[in-house]
Amino acid sequence: MQTDNILRIKNNSSVDLSEIIILSYEAFSEAAIQLLKEEQNHCVSYFAYRKENDLQFLMAVADDNHHDIAIISHLLKDGETQALESLTPAIFALHIFEREIHENFGVDFINHPWLKPVRFSHDRFNQNSTINNYPFYSIKSHELHEVGVGPIHAGVIEPGHFRFTCNGENVLHLEIQLGWQHRGVEPLFLKKNNLQRNLLAENIAGDTVIGHTWTFAQTMETLAGITVTEQTQMERALALELERMAIHTGDIGALCVDAAYHLGAQVFGILRTAIINFTQSWCGNRFGKSLIRLGGTYFPFTEELKQDLLQILARYEKQFLEMSHLTYRLPSVQNRFDFVGNITTQQARLLGTVGLSARMSQVVRDIRVSHPAYAYQRFPYETMVAEKGDVFARFLLKRKEIKRSIAWIRNLMEHFSFDASQTKKPVYNLRLKPNHFALSLTEGWRGEICHCALTDQNGALKHYKIKDPSMHNWKSLELSLRNLEISDFPINNKSYNLSYCGHDL
Amino acid sequence: MIEEIKILIHNGRQYIPDLRNAKLKSPFRGRPEISTAKLDEQALAAVCPLGAIYLNPVRLDMGKCAFCGECAFAFPEKIKFTTDFRISSNKREDLIVKEGDSHEIRVDESSIRPEIKKIFSKSLKLRQVSAGGDNSCETELGACGNANFDMGRFGIEFTASPRHADGIVVTGPISENMAEPLQIAWEAIPEPKIFVLCGVDAISGGIFADSPAINRSFLEKVHVDLFIPGNPSHPLTIINGLLDLTRSK
Ligand code: SF4
Numbered sequence: 001m002q003t004d005n006i007l008r009i010k011n012n013s014s015v016d017l018s019e020i021i022i023l024s025y026e027a028f029s030e031a032a033i034q035l036l037k038e039e040q041n042h043c044v045s046y047f048a049y050r051k052e053n054d055l056q057f058l059m060a061v062a063d064d065n066h067h068d069i070a071i072i073s074h075l076l077k078d079g080e081t082q083a084l085e086s087l088t089p090a091i092f093a094l095h096i097f098e099r100e101i102h103e104n105f106g107v108d109f110i111n112h113p114w115l116k117p118v119r120f121s122h123d124r125f126n127q128n129s130t131i132n133n134y135p136f137y138s139i140k141s142h143e144l145h146e147v148g149v150g151p152i153h154a155g156v157i158e159p160g161h162f163r164f165t166c167n168g169e170n171v172l173h174l175e176i177q178l179g180w181q182h183r184g185v186e187p188l189f190l191k192k193n194n195l196q197r198n199l200l201a202e203n204i205a206g207d208t209v210i211g212h213t214w215t216f217a218q219t220m221e222t223l224a225g226i227t228v229t230e231q232t233q234m235e236r237a238l239a240l241e242l243e244r245m246a247i248h249t250g251d252i253g254a255l256c257v258d259a260a261y262h263l264g265a266q267v268f269g270i271l272r273t274a275i276i277n278f279t280q281s282w283c284g285n286r287f288g289k290s291l292i293r294l295g296g297t298y299f300p301f302t303e304e305l306k307q308d309l310l311q312i313l314a315r316y317e318k319q320f321l322e323m324s325h326l327t328y329r330l331p332s333v334q335n336r337f338d339f340v341g342n343i344t345t346q347q348a349r350l351l352g353t354v355g356l357s358a359r360m361s362q363v364v365r366d367i368r369v370s371h372p373a374y375a376y377q378r379f380p381y382e383t384m385v386a387e388k389g390d391v392f393a394r395f396l397l398k399r400k401e402i403k404r405s406i407a408w409i410r411n412l413m414e415h416f417s418f419d420a421s422q423t424k425k426p427v428y429n430l431r432l433k434p435n436h437f438a439l440s441l442t443e444g445w446r447g448e449i450c451h452c453a454l455t456d457q458n459g460a461l462k463h464y465k466i467k468d469p470s471m472h473n474w475k476s477l478e479l480s481l482r483n484l485e486i487s488d489f490p491i492n493n494k495s496y497n498l499s500y501c502g503h504d505l
Numbered sequence: 506m507i508e509e510i511k512i513l514i515h516n517g518r519q520y521i522p523d524l525r526n527a528k529l530k531s532p533f534r535g536r537p538e539i540s541t542a543k544l545d546e547q548a549l550a551a552v553c554p555l556g557a558i559y560l561n562p563v564r565l566d567m568g569k570c571a572f573c574g575e576c577a578f579a580f581p582e583k584i585k586f587t588t589d590f591r592i593s594s595n596k597r598e599d600l601i602v603k604e605g606d607s608h609e610i611r612v613d614e615s616s617i618r619p620e621i622k623k624i625f626s627k628s629l630k631l632r633q634v635s636a637g638g639d640n641s642c643e644t645e646l647g648a649c650g651n652a653n654f655d656m657g658r659f660g661i662e663f664t665a666s667p668r669h670a671d672g673i674v675v676t677g678p679i680s681e682n683m684a685e686p687l688q689i690a691w692e693a694i695p696e697p698k699i700f701v702l703c704g705v706d707a708i709s710g711g712i713f714a715d716s717p718a719i720n721r722s723f724l725e726k727v728h729v730d731l732f733i734p735g736n737p738s739h740p741l742t743i744i745n746g747l748l749d750l751t752r753s754k
Contacts, residue, residue, distance in 0.1 A: 120682055122718035131682045151686050154665035156633040156647045158640055159683060180682045183637045184718030191715075196554040199571060199712050206641025206737060250644075263509055269651045270519050284532035284586075287641045289736060290573045298578050299532065319515060326508055501639050504680075 006031060008068040011371035014222045014438035017454070020058070020073050025084055028074035032059055035072075036091045040065040042352055042365070044441060044450045046097035048105055049463040053078035055105055059097075060439055060452065064370035069439060076107065086112035093352025096471055103129075119179035119504045123187065134177045136163050143167055147486060151180045158500035164486055174481040174489075176474055181504035189453075189464035194220070194294055194428040202289045205468060205502035210236070210243040211444025212451075212466070212502075213292040218373070218440035219451040220294055224430035228296055230374075231422040234412060235301045237375030239279070239288055241405040244445035246275040248398040249320070251497050255395055256327060258491035259336040267323045271316055278312050281305070295427030300420035306413055317406055324399050337392035341480035341492035344389060348476065355447015357473040357496060360397050361389035367443035379412050390480075394495040432459040446470060446499065468502030519652040524744055525591075533739075534572040534586035537565050539604040542582045552579045555705075555712060559601070567592055567600040567610075568708040571736040593733045593746025600708075600732055612731070612749035620697045621730065625671055625751040628660040631701070632670035632694065636687050637719060638677030641737035642704035646674060654740045661747055667691075672699035672730070676737075678706040678713040681720040688723055699730040699750070704738050711736065 009015055023031065035041050046059040055076040062069045076082065086109035088095040098109045100118045106125030109115055117124070120131045138146065144167055151159035159180040165173040185204055189197055201216035202209050214236045221228065228236075253268030276286040283291035283299040291299055327333055343353075348361035358365040366383035368376045384400055386393035432455045442449045447469030454463040477496045481489060521527050529535065550558045553576055557569035565576070565584065577584045583604075592610045594600055595617060599610060635643050646663070649656040656662070664670045667690045679687065691700070705711040713719055733746045 122681060122716075132685075151683070152634055152690055156635075156643050156663050158635045158638065158643060159686065180680065180686070181635070181637050181677070182680050182682050182718050183678060183713045184716040188713070188716055192712075193554070195575065196712065199554050199573060203639045203706070203712055203736075206639035207644065209641070263512065266652045267512060267516055269648075270516055270653070273648070273651065273653055280533055281530060282532075284534050284574065285572070285736075286645075286739070287737065289571070289641075298574065319512075322508075322515065323512055326512065499640070501637070504682075 007071045008063075008066075009071060009439065010068055011367070011439070011441045012218045012222055012373060014433060014436045015071070017435045017437055020071055020437060022056070023072060023074050025074050025076075028057070028059075028072055029085065029087055031072050032061070032087055032094075033090045035061045035070055036093070039349070041070075042354070043091075043093060043097065044069065044448060045439070045452055045465060045467050046094060046101075047452070047465045048101045048107070049454065051075070055107065057101070058437070058452070060450070062371060062441065064365070067371055069371070071437070082106060083108040083110055085110050088112050092350050093472065096475070117179065119182050121179075121182055122184050131179055134161075136175055136177070137165070137173060139165055139172070144172070160500050162489070166486065169485045171481050171484055171486060174478045176478055178474070178500060178503050181501040183501070183505065185505040186464050186466060190461050194430055198294055198428075204466060204505070205499045206287055207247055208243070208444050208446065208449070208468070208499065208502065209288045210239045210292065211442055211449050212468075214240060215440045215442040215449045215451045217292055217294055218442070219438050219453050220430065220432070222438045222440065223432040223436055223453060223455060225433060226295060226427070226430070229422050229424055231300070231418060232297055232424070233373065233375050234416050234418070235297065235423075236292060237373065238301065238409060238412060239291055240442070240444070241409055242275055242279055243288060245402050245405050246272050246279070247445045247497070248402050249275065251494065252324065252327070252395060252398055254494045254497070255337070255391070255491060256333070258494060259333045261327065261330065261333055264323060264327045264333070267319065271320055271323070274312055274316050278309060281308065293426035294430065296424035297426065300423035301418045302420045303418065306418055309409070310413060313406055313409065320402065328399070334392070336491060337395055338390065340391040340484060340488050341495065342388060342390040343476055343480050347479060348389065351475050351479070352472050353447075353476045354469045354472045355443065356394065356397055356401070356445070357447060357469075357476050359383065359385045360393040362387055365448070367441045367448045371441050373442070379408065379415070381408055391492055391495040432461070434459040444469065446497070447473065466505060468499050470498040470503045473498055474503065520655045521653055524654065524741060525748075527741055529588045529590055529739070529741070531588055532574070533588050533590070534574055535742075536589040536592050536610055537567070537570075537577075537584055537586050537602050538607050539563055539565060539602060540583055540585070541605050544580060544583055549576065549580050549583060552576050563604040565602045567602065567734040568597060568732060569705065569711075570734065571705050571711060573736075590739050590741040591745045592735075593731055593742055593749065595731050595750060597729070597732060600734060612746070617750060618730070621699060621751060622753055624697060625699070626753060629672070629747065629751055630662055630664045630670050631672050631674050632667045632690060633663050633674045633676070634683075634687050634690050636675055636677040636683035637680035637713070638704070638706060642676040642707070642735075645737045645740050646676070646703065646743060649740045649743055654744060656744050659744075659748060661744070667693035668695070670694050670698070672701060674701040674703050675707050676703050678710040678716070678719045679721050679723060681718055684720040684723055691727065700727045701731040701733065701747075702729055703733045703743065705734060705736045708732050708734065
């Protein structure tokens with residue numbers, strides 16, 4: 001199988017469905033493995049959807065060197081045995097996608113190491129598989145014990161179940177069972193009108209409002225063949241960087257809580273507040289809900305907002321550097337962060353982690369650099385990595401990324417003249433291209449977000465697929481806990497801060 | 506130590522002294538006001554993505570509203586959002602604002618169960634359960650205890666276990682998968698206890714109201730003591746609602 005005659009598209013673009021070549025499963029597998037063996041490639045989405053009674057599979061593989069995305073497909077006919085040879089043994093990172101397809105459609109993936117449920121979606125194929133009888137791993141031994149935590153946790157956080165298998169204090173294995181947050185987001189996209197979809201996108205994950213809504217808007221705008229003004233493209237990127245700063249700051253504060261460093265916990269909380277209150281002064285909502293709308297916005301970025309932001313950033317930066325420098329040097333904090341929850345470069349590659357969870361282990365993966373939207377083409381972002389892949393690395397990287405976001409925003413403020421009159425109002429009455437497939441990738445604060453949409457012959461949405469970066473990264477959290485103690489879990493978990501609702505959809 | 510003190514000084518005083526009368530600025534969207542202007546009411550109702558606008562007379566249901574502002578942008582002469590964040594109530598119907606209304610939304614004192622003010626007026630420990638919440642209301646509930654809002658000054662805090670709690674605050678539309686854990690957590694709280702719904706998803710299901718993946722049947726079995734609107738609810742809305750419910754004037 002030659003991989004050079006495969007359909008390749010750019011980020012934020014769409015193609016006619018007829019351009020997607022349907023391969024035999026054999027050729028599909030060969031192409032997938034050949035592509036994914038290369039370090040510059042990784043799978044950004046792999047899903048199936050009903051095409052009449054058949055099942056069509058689509059895989060999107062992003063190539064970070066050539067800045068394009070390969071699309072490969074195959075078809076499983078209704079009459080055929082609903083079983084395929086699993087690709088997971090060859091490409092481990094595909095494990096979660098195959099599990100998802102299995103859960104949704106009942107397709108058996110032969111030789112998949114753990115074909116377990118992903119989220120117990122309401123429309124799952126096997127209705128006998130219920131959230132109370134998840135098939136946990138268990139090791140039979142008198143020496144070992146298991147500890148189950150959740151779905152409801154001690155803090156004010158989302159639900160998930162964690163099952164630890166321990167030898168004394170030592171965690172041998174952690175298994176995370178999700179699905180509690182499942183709200184049926186994807187099929188709802190098909191039922192709603194465009195404004196409702198826009199709201200739905202804002203509610204995929206309330207901590208990633210900008211990341212998901214921008215990705216949604218790009219997907220739909222691409223399908224409709226419209227582009228928003230330059231001003232709005234910059235506004236969206238600005239909002240994305242503010243979201244990153246706010247959440248990273250909050251995360252560092254949360255890490256301080258778990259290191260029992262209360263000054264840090266409070267001060268980082270205060271700093272996060274300054275950023276989200278700015279977002280509120282921009283669009284009325286601290287999380288940026290209602291800022292991003294199809295085709296335009298009701299909340300243009302004005303000169304006045306710009307002056308406010310520059311002042312807030314100056315103050316923020318001073319306090320942040322002061323506080324984070326002290327935190328960084330504090331022996332008690334170092335002792336708590338260092339060598340906890342390590343993931344090696346090799347493991348990160350194997351797991352197919354994305355975003356911060358990849359960069360913490362020296363894996364350069366950043367959509368802003370590899371598949372940049374216009375704003376990041378015009379104002380390039382230089383990504384960075386950390387080395388050790390532990391809690392300390394995640395802390396350091398968040399700290400560095402905050403600084404770099406500030407620099408990026410300042411550069412934008414200096415070189416782009418915002419003119420509120422250049423902003424257009426939202427447009428909900430869109431005509432989507434019929435029989436098209438569109439894909440959009442955005443580097444949210446957790447990592448890459450991928451939305452895919454397909455239309456039917458009338459231009460109506462027939463499939464909407466969302467991938468939150470957490471889909472890739474939960475496995476990394478599981479592995480990072482091996483040979484630690486359960487008491488290391490909270491700090492480790494917070495250093496990742498993965499999404500439950502973004503995963504459960 | 507010196508450096509720590511410097512940081513404290515540089516950050517200055519952070520807490521908002523009077524949470525009852527704090528001021529938020531537009532474009533924050535709080536309590537809506539509907540004018541008596543005449544216009545195409547069908548078109549107005551059709552704008553709302555959540556069906557929160559009712560007709561004859563024109564009303565806006567804050568229990569269904571995501572405060573997206575679309576109605577006010579489309580019909581500015583009819584709908585205006587004030588910055589009044591005190592919009593929580595113990596009566597579901599009081600969340601519905603009628604055209605011509607400009608009165609404040611308050612907890613109805615006469616329908617508060619007498620034991621609430623008697624027992625929870627000095628200390629209130631709450632258990633939070635996210636049941637399909639998108640993590641924005643959860644984050645705002647967390648923010649209630651931060652250096653700005655400092656809800657702890659009123660003796661109101663979140664606890665780790667339902668056994669230690671005086672009530673529950675639910676966020677999210679109540680996913681089918683969380684329906685049972687929610688019920689178990691509720692039953693684990695000793696009487697007397699209060700039940701609070703926080704955010705549009707919890708109050709009405711929000712954008713998920715018609716999803717087959719949610720199961721709101723639990724709500725038929727409990728008495729809701731407080732509805733806190735918002736998407737997400739602002740910490741000032743949350744804290745004022747809880748104070749109105751549990752404190753004497
Ligand atoms: S602000 Fe509320 S009432 Fe108005 S359109 Fe949005 S959801 Fe509907």
